[in-house]
Amino acid sequence: QGQLLAKSWxxxxxxxxxxxxxxSFNGRNVLADPLWPxxxxxxxxxxxxxxxxxxxxxxxRNSGTAxxxxxxxxxxxxxxxxxxxxxxx
Numbered sequence: 001q002g003q004l005l006a007k008s009w010x011x012x013x014x015x016x017x018x019x020x021x022x023x024s025f026n027g028r029n030v031l032a033d034p035l036w037p038x039x040x041x042x043x044x045x046x047x048x049x050x051x052x053x054x055x056x057x058x059x060x061r062n063s064g065t066a067x068x069x070x071x072x073x074x075x076x077x078x079x080x081x082x083x084x085x086x087x088x089x
Contacts, residue, residue, distance in 0.1 A: 012078060022073060031073060040070040040084065047079050060086035 003020040006012035021029040030036045044056030046069075057068035069081035 014077070038088065039073045040088075041073050041078055042068055042070045042084075043079065043081060044069050045079050045081065047081070049079055052081075055083055057086035062087065 001023060005020065005022070022031055024030055024033075024036070028035060030039060042057070044052050044058070046052045052069045055067055055069045057066055060066040060068070064086065066086040067083040068086045070084045071078050071081040
């Protein structure tokens, strides 16, 4: 939608707060919409940007207990993820 999310690529991952809204594919503002109570960015990456092989939800099925890496969108550190159950919405 033509809005600046971060001043630079490094600020996007290094702790600067995201600017403006982030929209889902159906046009909802993820940071404000009650449909998104947890506001996580699922990425399956290590803090340095590599593939977190054990924590990527790749082999997850809806009845499984697998965990994947996700980061809170409001923190501005997209790769400083924590493990979350892959079943979490």
